[in-house]
Structures are given as structure tokens and as C-alpha cells.
Amino acid sequence: xxxxxxxxxxxxxxxxxxxxxxxxxxxxxxxxxxxxxxxxxxxxxxxxxxxxxxxxxxxxxxxxxxxxxxxxxxxxxxxxxxxxxxxxxxxxxxxxxxxxxxxxxxxxxxxxxxxxxxxxxxxxxxxxxxxxxxxxxxxxxxxxxxxxxxxxxxxxxxxxxxxxxxxxxxxxxxxxxxxxxxxxxxxxxxxxxxxxxxxxxxxxxxxxxxxxxxxxxxxxxxxxxxxxxxxxxxxxxxxxxxxxxxxxxxxxxxxxxxxxxxxxxxxxxxxxxxxxxxxxxxxxxxxxxxxxxxxxxxxxxxxxxxx
Amino acid sequence: xxxxxxxxxxxxxxxxxxxxxxxxxxxxxxxxxxxxxxxxxxxxxxxxxxxxxxxxxxxxxxxxxxxxxxxxxxxxxxxxxxxxxxxxxxxxxxxxxxxxxxxxxxxxxxxxxxxxxxxxxxxxxxxxxxxxxxxxxxxxxxxxxxxxxxxxxxxxxxxxxxxxxxxxxxxxxxxxxxxxxxxxxxxxxxxxxxxxxxxxxxxxxxxxxxxxxxxxxxxxxxxxxxxxxxxxxxxxxxxxxxxxxxxxxxxxxxxxxxxxxxxxxxxxxxxxxxxxxxxxxxxxxxxxxxxxxxxx
Numbered sequence: 132x133x134x135x136x137x138x139x140x141x142x143x144x145x146x147x148x149x150x151x152x153x154x155x156x157x158x159x160x161x162x163x164x165x166x167x168x169x170x171x172x173x174x175x176x177x178x179x180x181x182x183x184x185x186x187x188x189x190x191x192x193x194x195x196x197x198x199x200x201x202x203x204x205x206x207x208x209x210x211x212x213x214x215x216x217x218x219x220x221x222x223x224x225x226x227x228x229x230x231x232x233x234x235x236x237x238x239x240x241x242x243x244x245x246x247x248x249x250x251x252x253x254x255x256x257x258x259x260x261x262x263x264x265x266x267x268x269x270x271x272x273x274x275x276x277x278x279x280x281x282x283x284x285x286x287x288x289x290x291x292x293x294x295x296x297x298x299x300x301x302x303x304x305x306x307x308x309x310x311x312x313x314x315x316x317x318x319x320x321x322x323x324x325x326x327x328x329x330x331x332x333x334x335x336x337x338x339x340x341x342x343x344x345x346x347x348x349x350x351x352x353x354x355x356x357x358x359x360x361x362x363x364x365x366x367x368x369x370x371x372x373x374x375x376x377x378x379x380x381x382x383x384x385x386x387x388x389x390x391x392x393x394x395x396x397x398x399x400x401x402x403x404x405x406x407x408x409x410x411x412x413x414x415x416x417x418x419x420x421x422x423x424x425x426x427x428x429x430x431x432x433x434x435x436x437x438x
Numbered sequence: 439x440x441x442x443x444x445x446x447x448x449x450x451x452x453x454x455x456x457x458x459x460x461x462x463x464x465x466x467x468x469x470x471x472x473x474x475x476x477x478x479x480x481x482x483x484x485x486x487x488x489x490x491x492x493x494x495x496x497x498x499x500x501x502x503x504x505x506x507x508x509x510x511x512x513x514x515x516x517x518x519x520x521x522x523x524x525x526x527x528x529x530x531x532x533x534x535x536x537x538x539x540x541x542x543x544x545x546x547x548x549x550x551x552x553x554x555x556x557x558x559x560x561x562x563x564x565x566x567x568x569x570x571x572x573x574x575x576x577x578x579x580x581x582x583x584x585x586x587x588x589x590x591x592x593x594x595x596x597x598x599x600x601x602x603x604x605x606x607x608x609x610x611x612x613x614x615x616x617x618x619x620x621x622x623x624x625x626x627x628x629x630x631x632x633x634x635x636x637x638x639x640x641x642x643x644x645x646x647x648x649x650x651x652x653x654x655x656x657x658x659x660x661x662x663x664x665x666x667x668x669x670x671x672x673x674x675x676x677x678x679x680x681x682x683x684x685x686x687x688x689x690x691x692x693x694x695x696x697x698x699x700x701x702x703x704x705x706x707x708x709x710x711x712x713x714x715x716x717x718x719x720x721x722x723x724x725x726x727x728x729x730x731x732x733x734x
Contacts, residue, residue, distance in 0.1 A: 268710075270713075270717055271665075273688075273713075276702070276706030276709065279688060279695055279706070280702075280703065280706065283696075283699050370578075374579075375578070378673055404588075408581055411581060419576065
């Protein structure tokens with residue numbers, strides 16, 4: 132297990148290194164940042180001085196070296212607008228995005244997975260057909276629109292839920308539900324087909340032949356094997372949400388990194404943009420690593436050394 | 439190879455229709471017909487938008503701003519600038535459908551080519567390509583789209599480019615998997631024995647066999663692309679105003695939600711209807727053409 136974890140750690144380090152190059156390249160592809168720092172009509176002397184101060188007059192590999200050196204010291208640069216360290220801005224906002232993403236994944240899994248298993252067990256029944264139809268509709272709903280319609284009905288119309296912002300649990304209801312519907316539909320369909328596949332396997336038939344009750348067959352024998360593949364998917368969903376939440380964050384003025392990124396774009400605050408990209412890519416890489424390690428703990432076949 | 443065969447037989451074991459399922463499928467065939475009709479209506483609307491509506495999609499009548507639905511002349515109401523919302527919803531179908539179709543065409547052909555090549559040739563190239571596919575699928579699409587809209591300027595081409603750059607990877611993965619198993623089959627070996635070139639084998643023998651899979655994947659992806667495009671336009675990284683676009687229209691009505699709910703409601707409903715219709719068709723096609731793709 133230790134060998135497996137260290138191998139996975141090494142892989143993640145390599146991924147992070149590649150990601151740092153990608154972000155550096157992307158930030159440079161989007162144009163020379165000099166004129167984001169100084170006025171278009173600034174005197175040449177000022178332009179040259181600014182380029183020197185920010186290291187923009189150095190060759191690209193040297194610039195990458197400086198950037199990596201700063202990165203390793205936890206320095207993501209300074210926001211052009213607030214003049215605060217980008218690392219600090221990100222650290223302030225990241226927890227509330229992560230929290231929203233986490234609650235969304237948890238909620239979607241708690242609704243989608245049991246229903247998926249249930250639909251598979253009751254395959255072809257009225258319940259199964261109703262759930263499938265619901266999933267088809269849920270899959271077609273744009274989250275941002277559901278968020279707005281939700282505000283219209285529950286905040287403006289009925290006055291039950293707050294319009295925007297974060298704070299007590301009621302602030303979570305609309306953002307979480309509006310993002311969840313798509314994910315619930317996806318997890319439901321995935322779990323349903325996993326479960327159908329497992330239910331058709333020989334060992335399940337054997338458990339039935341042995342005389343076990345249907346409840347025991349489903350809960351003790353089929354369900355665990357039909358749930359395991361979903362863990363990876365949950366990791367992917369969590370990773371996608373960290374950047375994807377930007378859409379609902381905008382609707383609800385959620386104080387996460389999504390709204391921060393929107394501000395960064397509006398102000399052409401490129402160190403902040405770069406910091407946002409790095410934060411997301413690093414978070415995704417680390418989530419993937421944790422999911423793989425978790426997977427290895429649950430399923431011994433994946434560890435190195437086993438056939 | 440053995441493992442892949444086991445996988446397929448296990449899956450087709452599931453797909454084997456019980457009498458109940460078979461009866462159900464025949465009854466449900468009404469849905470794809472409805473979906474096709476709905477989709478046709480939207481396509482026709484998109485094509486003939488100029489002839490259907492007397493209003494202009496971009497220039498509004500300021501005297502008629504924020505009129506509620508069912509006002510005479512404005513069936514679905516007007517927006518802040520006095521533009522007819524029904525007109526803009528019809529014109530919006532143009533943007534949504536063409537972005538979706540072009541993106542899917544690009545990513546399906548590119549991804550399938552790469553997948554065929556990767557699966558057929560194998561060796562280290564295959565490993566490298568699959569690594570690339572994994573990292574592309576893990577790359578946040580929204581981030582890429584935002585970055586492109588800043589550096590290249592927002593617009594139709596930018597949206598198509600950024601979605602295609604991510605979307606090809608799922609075709610590459612699925613087609614590669616199919617090509618890998620097909621490669622071992624006897625008809626490929628005999629083609630090689632007869633002296634067919636690699637090029638001929640890939641295009642005349644492999645491609646026709648994976649075509650149904652590609653077709654199903656593409657249909658199922660259209661809905662997803664429409665949703666992504668609308669989301670991008672909603673956050674301002676997609677199609678810029680004043681072009682009528684469903685995502686942009688929903689966003690435009692956001693600040694008026696408590697007084698003029700219709701601005702955001704109708705374009706969102708249009709998205710839901712189109713995506714639902716395409717997904718229904720996709721599900722049906724998958725059922726008919728390729729039961730093995732169930733999980734996707």
C-alpha cells in the first residue's frame with residue numbers, strides 16, 4: 132500500500148509540474164501582459180522599467196524559472212486591482228467554493244445512487260420508468276436557469292429562501308439544488324446500469340440459488356460492487372464543480388473563487404487569473420490523487436504487486 | 439482481448455430484452471417521434487427566422503419595453519430594450535443549434551480519427567494518445583473557454599474552438615476501445631493477408647464498424663454542447679450581446695427577475711425543450727443501434 136501511495140504521489144507531482152507549464156504558457160499566449168500593467172500611452176521609459184520590474188524583459192525560460200521559484204515559495208504574485216497577494220485572495224475564497232462543491236456532490240450522491248440501485252432492482256416497473264423519465268428531464272436542465280427560476284419562485288414569490296449571498300443553511304438550498312439536478316440524473320443512470328450489470332453476474336445468481344433473501348442479495352452482495360466504480364466519478368464531479376460552480380456563484384453572488392475569477396476577468400487582473408487557474412488545476416490533481424488512493428484501499432486488485 | 443470479450447458478453451447479457459422490456463420499447467417509440475417533431479420545429483424556426491417574425495431581433499421598440507407576455511403583437515413579452523422575446527428565442531435557435539452541430543462535427547471526426555489510429559496502431563503512440571485524452575478530459579472546460587474569450591475575443595468561433603478542444607477526447611477514448619477489439623478479429627487479419635494497406639483497413643474495415651457508435655455518441659453529445667454553450671454565454675464567455683443567444687438572454691433578464699420574469703424564463707425553457715428532445719433521440723438511437731453504450 133505504501134508503494135502504491137508513493138507511486139501515486141510521484142505521478143501527482145509530475146502532473147502538477149506539467150500543469151504549471153501549461154498555465155504559464157496559457158497566460159503568455161493570451162498576450163504580452165505589459166500593457167495590462169501600464170497605460171497604452173505611457174512613456175517608453177515607464178514601459179521599459181515596468182517590464183524590468185516584472186521580469187518581462189527576460190527570455191521565456193528564465194521567466195518560467197522566476198515564476199516557478201516564486202510558486203514554490205507560495206508566491207502567486209500580487210493582484211493588479213487590490214494589491215493583495217493572489218495566494219491570500221485565493222485562500223480566502225477557496226473554502227467557500229470547496230464547501231459548496233462538497234455539499235453538492237454529497238447531496239447528489241445521496242439522492243442519485245440509492246434511486247439508481249432501486250430502479251435497477253425494480254427494472255421495467257412503473258417506478259423505474261418514472262425515475263428514468265425524471266432523469267431524462269433533469270439531464271436537460273441548465274443549472275443557471277434553474278437557479279434563476281428557483282429565485283423567482285422561492286425567494287421572490289414565496290419568500291422562503293434568501294435571494295443571494297452565503298451564511299446560514301438556507302443560503303445553500305438554491306445553489307446546491309440547482310447544480311445538483313444534472314449530477315443526480317447522471318449518477319442515477321450510472322448507478323442503474325452498474326447495478327443491472329452486477330445483478331446479471333454469476334455470483335449474484337449463486338447468492339440467490341444459495342437461498343438468500345432478495346434484500347440480502349441486493350444490499351450485501353450486489354450493491355457494494357455496483358457502488359465502487361462510482362467513487363471515481365464522484366471525484367471527477369467534485370473536480371469539475373470547483374471550476375464549474377462559477378455559473379451559479381455568479382447568480383447567487385457566492386463569495387467563492389468563481390466570482391473572484393469573474394472580477395479578475397472584468398478587470399483584466401492577470402495575476403489573479405493565473406492564480407485562479409493554478410488553484411483549480413492543483414485542486415483537481417489532488418482530488419484525483421486522493422480518489423485513486425481511496426480506490427486502492429477499497430479494491431486491492433488495483434494495488435501494484437497484485438495480479 | 440479475452441477481458442474485452444467478457445465485458446461485451448456481460449453487457450449484452452444485460453441488454454438481452456426480457457418480454458417486458460421488449461413490449462415497453464415498442465410502446466415508447468412514440469417519444470422519439472415527438473422529439474423529432476419538436477426538433478424539426480426548432481430547426482425550421484432557425485432556418486426561416488426572417489420569414490416567421492415581423493420583429494427585429496436586435497433593434498427593439500423602446501416604447502414597448504418590458505411588456506408582459508400575451509401583449510398584442512408580443513406573444514412572449516418584450517425585454518428591457520423593447521425587443522420581442524419570441525423573435526429572439528427563434529433567432530437564438532440558430533446560434534445554439536449551429537454551435538452544437540459544428541462543434542459535434544469537428545470533435546466527432548477529429549476524435550474518431552485519433553481513436554481509430556490509436557487503437558489500430560497500438561504501441562507507445564497509443565499510450566501517449568490515451569494519456570493526452572485523460573488529461574484533456576480532466577481539464578476544466580470553463581477555464582479554457584474563459585481564457586480563449588479573453589485572448590481571442592468572444593464569439594462563435596471561440597466557443598466552437600474551446601468546446602471542440604475538449605469534446606474530441608471522449609470519441610477518441612470510445613472509438614479506440616472499439617478499434618482495439620476489432621483489430622483482433624478475423625476479417626481484419628484476412629484483409630491484411632489479402633494485402634490491404636493500413637489506410638484501407640482503417641477506413642474501409644474499421645470505420646464502418648465503429649460508425650454506429652460514433653453516431654450515437656454524437657447525438658448524445660449535442661444536448662451537452664447546447665447546455666455548455668448556454669452556460670458560457672450566461673457568464674459572458676460565449677456569444678456576445680446583442681446576438682440573440684438563449685444563455686445570454688437568460689443572463690440579460692437576471693436583474694429584472696422580480697419584475698419581468700418572462701425575460702429569463704422563455705429562453706431557458708427553449709434550452710430545456712431542445713436538449714430534452716435531442717437526449718430522447720440519443721437514448722432511442724443508442725437502444726436501437728448500440729446497446730453496449732448503455733453506460734455512457
